[in-house]
Amino acid sequence: MDIFDILGPIMVGPSSSHTAGAARIGGMARALLGGAPVKAAIHLHGSFAETGSGHGTDRALVGGLLGMKPDDLRIPRAFEEAQKAGLAFTIDTVDLREAHPNTALLEVWDAAGKRLELQAASLGGGRILVQRLDGIDVSFTGDYHTLLIRNQDEFGAVAAVTGQLSRMRINVANMSLCRRSRGSEALMVIETDHKLRPLQVDALRRLGPVLSVTYYEKEEEADA
Amino acid sequence: MLDSLQQIIDCAEKTNRLFWEVVLEEDMNQRQVSREQSMAKMLTVWKAMEDASHNYTGARRSVSGLVGGDGLKMRQYNLKGKNLAGGYVGEVIAEALSMAESNACMCRIVAAPTAGACGVLPAVLLPLCHREELSQQQILEALYVASGIGAVVAHRASIAGASGGCQAEIGTASAMAAGALVALRRGSAAQIGHAVAITLKNLMGLVCDPVEGLVEVPCVKRNVIGAMNAVSAADMALAGIESRIPVDEVIDAMGDVGRRMPVEFRETALGGLAVTPTGQEVKRRMAQE
Numbered sequence: 445m446d447i448f449d450i451l452g453p454i455m456v457g458p459s460s461s462h463t464a465g466a467a468r469i470g471g472m473a474r475a476l477l478g479g480a481p482v483k484a485a486i487h488l489h490g491s492f493a494e495t496g497s498g499h500g501t502d503r504a505l506v507g508g509l510l511g512m513k514p515d516d517l518r519i520p521r522a523f524e525e526a527q528k529a530g531l532a533f534t535i536d537t538v539d540l541r542e543a544h545p546n547t548a549l550l551e552v553w554d555a556a557g558k559r560l561e562l563q564a565a566s567l568g569g570g571r572i573l574v575q576r577l578d579g580i581d582v583s584f585t586g587d588y589h590t591l592l593i594r595n596q597d598e599f600g601a602v603a604a605v606t607g608q609l610s611r612m613r614i615n616v617a618n619m620s621l622c623r624r625s626r627g628s629e630a631l632m633v634i635e636t637d638h639k640l641r642p643l644q645v646d647a648l649r650r651l652g653p654v655l656s657v658t659y660y661e662k663e664e665e666a667d668a
Numbered sequence: 669m670l671d672s673l674q675q676i677i678d679c680a681e682k683t684n685r686l687f688w689e690v691v692l693e694e695d696m697n698q699r700q701v702s703r704e705q706s707m708a709k710m711l712t713v714w715k716a717m718e719d720a721s722h723n724y725t726g727a728r729r730s731v732s733g734l735v736g737g738d739g740l741k742m743r744q745y746n747l748k749g750k751n752l753a754g755g756y757v758g759e760v761i762a763e764a765l766s767m768a769e770s771n772a773c774m775c776r777i778v779a780a781p782t783a784g785a786c787g788v789l790p791a792v793l794l795p796l797c798h799r800e801e802l803s804q805q806q807i808l809e810a811l812y813v814a815s816g817i818g819a820v821v822a823h824r825a826s827i828a829g830a831s832g833g834c835q836a837e838i839g840t841a842s843a844m845a846a847g848a849l850v851a852l853r854r855g856s857a858a859q860i861g862h863a864v865a866i867t868l869k870n871l872m873g874l875v876c877d878p879v880e881g882l883v884e885v886p887c888v889k890r891n892v893i894g895a896m897n898a899v900s901a902a903d904m905a906l907a908g909i910e911s912r913i914p915v916d917e918v919i920d921a922m923g924d925v926g927r928r929m930p931v932e933f934r935e936t937a938l939g940g941l942a943v944t945p946t947g948q949e950v951k952r953r954m955a956q957e
């Protein structure tokens with residue numbers, strides 16, 4: 445939390461958790477999918493389910509999927525914009541039991557049929573926490589540049605990735621390793637202080653144990 | 669550093685700096701940015717507040733239809749010149765209503781510290797800018813003071829209605845606004861501390877009870893009490909009146925009250941105004957639509 449979490453975000457109302465955070469969750473799903481979704485199934489849990497429509501949570505999520513930032517004045521018209529952009533979506537409610545009260549579960553597909561499932565909570569002040577990705581428990585916020593690296597769960601996988609990062613002089617701020625079971629596929633979540641260039645992301649893709657790399661670049665600062 | 673107001677005040681006094689400079693340097697350290705980068709970002713915040721104010725027409729209505737147009741009504745009433753509050757405070761009331769309505773009507777605003785309380789800080793600053801020749805630098809300084817205050821409350825207590833009740837949102841916004849006003853009048857760091865303490869004491873215990881869970885009723889008008897409270901606390905502090913309870917202790921007490929507040933009074937719409945017959949009626953009506 446920094447002083448611009450206090451004076452900010454600059455956002456479309458009415459609620460930083462229910463509107464701005466929701467737009468960020470949608471934006472995160474779009475970024476991790478790696479492009480524009482053509483289909484989305486949006487499931488709202490808890491307070492998102494109860495007061496979501498009055499707070500524009502539904503429109504903010506759709507807006508985020510369309511690439512709108514929390515301050516985008518088109519958010520109130522996001523449903524119409526989705527139609528124009530060729531995004532078909534459904535919205536319903538879901539009971540995710542223990543989940544944070546402001547949680548959304550999104551299933552999104554791109555034009556090539558690639559599917560992504562993301563569960564994220566809106567923590568307040570527009571900040572979000574991604575908690576599940578394609579069925580694997582994770583924990584990251586999008587406050588950093590974030591690498592999601594799927595790898596074979598084998599010796600040396602982590603070392604190969606962190607070694608490559610240090611050779612490229614990319615500083616790791618946080619890192620975690622998540623997997624479904626031993627010896628299967630694992631997911632490394634690496635938050636970095638530095639931005640990665642496309643070539644650097646490709647270098648990680650070429651490492652032996654690495655199956656795939658997704659890179660999320662944190663939201664650009666409002667200034668400049 | 670941004671976890672104790674007394675620490676900021678002590679640091680300012682010891683190093684012979686102003687309150688806002690201590691906050692600015694904290695930001696530069698924390699985000700690893702230059703002074704210019706930090707101030708450029710703060711300017712974006714201020715411009716967004718000004719834009720939000722300019723864009724208000726009074727024509728928009730909220731989803732429930734309960735909110736909209738009151739800022740305009742207040743402005744028209746002020747123009748008749750017979751309002752009780754007088755020039756500056758009359759404008760403060762109108763601005764607080766306008767900004768909070770803009771939020772409820774899905775216009776672009778700056779959360780300060782939250783969207784529900786976004787009207788309080790600009791409500792005390794914008795009318796002062798219209799009435800006096802304030803430099804941009806002065807305004808930015810006041811915004812740093814406000815943000816430092818909010819950061820400390822967020823750290824020690826809470827700034828979310830869902831965890832601390834409305835005292836956490838409108839209360840914190842009010843404290844931020846009071847500190848900003850004292851800074852604009854060149855009050856000391858200690859006076860900023862007293863203004864914050866007085867403000868928070870006066871709104872302690874305020875519950876979060878929004879009708880149908882929407883940031884509309886009572887939120888819009890609570891922005892007015894937050895702003896008025898800030899003006900009176902700032903004037904008291906500038907007059908040399910001191911809070912008998914030190915500011916950090918007040919914030920801790922507010923945190924304690926928030927934690928012990930029943931869940932019905934923390935944004936769940938299960939208590940207070942939300943469950944009045946009229947509040948329930950709104951809920952029924954919206955469920956039908």
Ligand code: SF4
Pocket residue numbers: 784785828829830833834835837838875876877878882883884885886887888890935
């Ligand atoms: S009543 Fe609740 S939602 Fe409304 S301004 Fe206060 S804290 Fe925010």
